[in-house]
Amino acid sequence: MIPSSFEYVAPTSVEDALAALAEAGDEGKVLAGGQSLLPVLRMRLNAPEKVIDLGRVEGLRGIREDGDTIVIGAMTTHDEVANSELVKEHAALLAKATAEVADPQIRHRGTLGGAIVHADPAGDLGAPVLALDAEMVIAGPGGERTVAAKDFFTDLFETAVGDGELLTAIRIPKHTGWGAHYEKFVRVAHQWSIVGVAATVKADGGTISEAKIGLTNMGSTPLRAASVEAALAGKSASDVADACSSAADGTNPPSDLNGDADYRRHLATVLTSRAVAAAAAG
Amino acid sequence: MTRITVTVDGAKYSDDVEPRTLLVHYLRETLGKVGTVVGCDTSNCGACTVHLDGRSVKSCNVLAVQVDGHEVTTIEGLATEAGLHPMQESFHEHHALQCGYCTPGMIMQAIDVLNTHPDPTEEQIRLGLEGNLCRCTGYHNIVKAVAAAAKAPGAAAVSSSKVGD
Numbered sequence: 001m002i003p004s005s006f007e008y009v010a011p012t013s014v015e016d017a018l019a020a021l022a023e024a025g026d027e028g029k030v031l032a033g034g035q036s037l038l039p040v041l042r043m044r045l046n047a048p049e050k051v052i053d054l055g056r057v058e059g060l061r062g063i064r065e066d067g068d069t070i071v072i073g074a075m076t077t078h079d080e081v082a083n084s085e086l087v088k089e090h091a092a093l094l095a096k097a098t099a100e101v102a103d104p105q106i107r108h109r110g111t112l113g114g115a116i117v118h119a120d121p122a123g124d125l126g127a128p129v130l131a132l133d134a135e136m137v138i139a140g141p142g143g144e145r146t147v148a149a150k151d152f153f154t155d156l157f158e159t160a161v162g163d164g165e166l167l168t169a170i171r172i173p174k175h176t177g178w179g180a181h182y183e184k185f186v187r188v189a190h191q192w193s194i195v196g197v198a199a200t201v202k203a204d205g206g207t208i209s210e211a212k213i214g215l216t217n218m219g220s221t222p223l224r225a226a227s228v229e230a231a232l233a234g235k236s237a238s239d240v241a242d243a244c245s246s247a248a249d250g251t252n253p254p255s256d257l258n259g260d261a262d263y264r265r266h267l268a269t270v271l272t273s274r275a276v277a278a279a280a281a282g
Numbered sequence: 283m284t285r286i287t288v289t290v291d292g293a294k295y296s297d298d299v300e301p302r303t304l305l306v307h308y309l310r311e312t313l314g315k316v317g318t319v320v321g322c323d324t325s326n327c328g329a330c331t332v333h334l335d336g337r338s339v340k341s342c343n344v345l346a347v348q349v350d351g352h353e354v355t356t357i358e359g360l361a362t363e364a365g366l367h368p369m370q371e372s373f374h375e376h377h378a379l380q381c382g383y384c385t386p387g388m389i390m391q392a393i394d395v396l397n398t399h400p401d402p403t404e405e406q407i408r409l410g411l412e413g414n415l416c417r418c419t420g421y422h423n424i425v426k427a428v429a430a431a432a433k434a435p436g437a438a439a440v441s442s443s444k445v446g447d
């Protein structure tokens with residue numbers, strides 16, 4: 001199928017994109033890499049009158065260092081994030097999770113900003129961004145504001161990005177030297193996560209001093225496994241299973257054809273212990 | 283209608299397109315390049331894979347207006363007067379197709395795999411072809427063809443112009 005008709009604009013600056021968005025009001029839709037939006041338009045689940053393509057906006061793409069932070073432009077592709085030396089060194093968890101998204105063709109087009117704003121609970125990038133305590137930079141008619149990842153994901157496919165606003169960048173505090181692993185559970189190739197666990201761990205001489213864990217598809221938004229994080233502090237990296245047994249506490253996973261909620265709760269504990277062990281090993 | 287100018291398989295085209303036109307339909311219906319095929323409605327199968335500025339994309343999941351000013355290479359741009367592209371030769375040699383429907387996309391993605399991993403392991407080949415489905419399920423020979431092509435000179439070249447160099 002093909003989308004219904006729409007008007008297309010390709011602004012070259014954030015100001016022009018915001019102006020186009022304001023003018024279109026409810027009838028406007030932002031296009032980033034198109035890897036989630038175009039399937040939606042083709043299935044006619046949405047039919048905006050105006051599509052505002054961010055592909056030609058200056059300054060939204062690229063990865064740079066800013067003191068203790070890595071700043072990733074919203075339009076940076078999954079392929080660029082996964083292969084960036086800066087991201088691999090200072091936010092290894094995000095590089096590893098991004099390499100697990102979809103397939104190479106989709107990673108060449110899809111963007112970090114698009115995945116985060118799309119906020120599919122089975123998407124792989126919410127959990128690492130949440131675990132790394134990232135901040136989202138949002139531009140709107142009133143200027144720029146910054147929202148912490150823990151306040152950003154509000155519900156299924158809902159985020160703090162309001163009507164008339166754009167996500168411009170993702171700021172990630174450096175986690176230099178932290179081990180990281182993204183454990184994605186799927187039944188067939190290039191599927192969305194049934195459950196995913198994003199773990200990053202600071203370990204000194206075989207002892208975990210700090211752990212941060214994000215869960216994919218264990219509720220309507222990405223979640224932190226806070227009780228596991230607390231239980232892991234001071235534990236030996238070779239004996240993490242007990243500390244990970246509470247991974248499903250406070251979660252509300254969906255039941256669907258891939259598995260019911262109880263199965264997902266079980267998966268969360270098993271996958272968390274695998275992810276933490278792998279992260280602690282490097 | 284929106285005016286776009288695109289280089290496809292080395293030739294420059296300017297056309298008026300409806301913004302909702304998918305790149306794959308522009309290639310097939312406006313340019314007549316029917317070598318690129320559509321195999322699904324969900325962007326899962328990879329049959330429509332082409333290269334956009336040298337990297338593989340699913341042309342059913344890109345709008346024609348998005349490629350204005352860019353360069354596209356399709357399966358039709360691989361062979362030269364000197365003969366088939368080394369990846370096409372290798373698919374032929376290793377019997378890497380049955381019905382052949384997935385083949386244009388498989389070959390385009392296989393070339394991208396070699397661009398990323400010039401000397402790929404079997405796992406890198408299989409993961410690199412993760413977004414391409416073969417409903418005849420002839421994956422084994424496809425993987426063999428890609429591994430063999432990796433040893434051939436020029437197999438990673440992304441466009442016809444580079445193959446001849």
Ligand SMILES: Cc1cc2nc3c(=O)[nH]c(=O)nc-3n(C[C@H](O)[C@H](O)[C@H](O)COP(=O)(O)OP(=O)(O)OC[C@H]3O[C@@H](n4cnc5c(N)ncnc54)[C@H](O)[C@@H]3O)c2cc1C
Nearest residue numbers: 030032033034035036037102110111114115123124166167
């Ligand atoms: C076959 C297939 C398999 C996939 N598998 C996975 C997978 O395993 N894991 C996974 O995580 N993802 C998967 N994806 C989705 C992929 O990661 C998308 O790239 C991503 O979800 C959306 O990014 P995009 O840049 O393409 O955004 P688009 O599709 O262009 O946009 C998505 C949404 O975000 C909005 N938006 C985009 N950018 C901005 C911005 N800067 N400011 C405000 N709003 C914005 C758009 O209006 C739209 O509503 C898959 C997609 C396909 C087609």
Ligand code: FES
Nearest residue numbers: 321325327328342
């Ligand atoms: S037709 Fe494009 S992925 Fe199937």
Ligand code: FES
Nearest residue numbers: 380382416417418
């Ligand atoms: S050869 Fe028939 S689909 Fe692959």
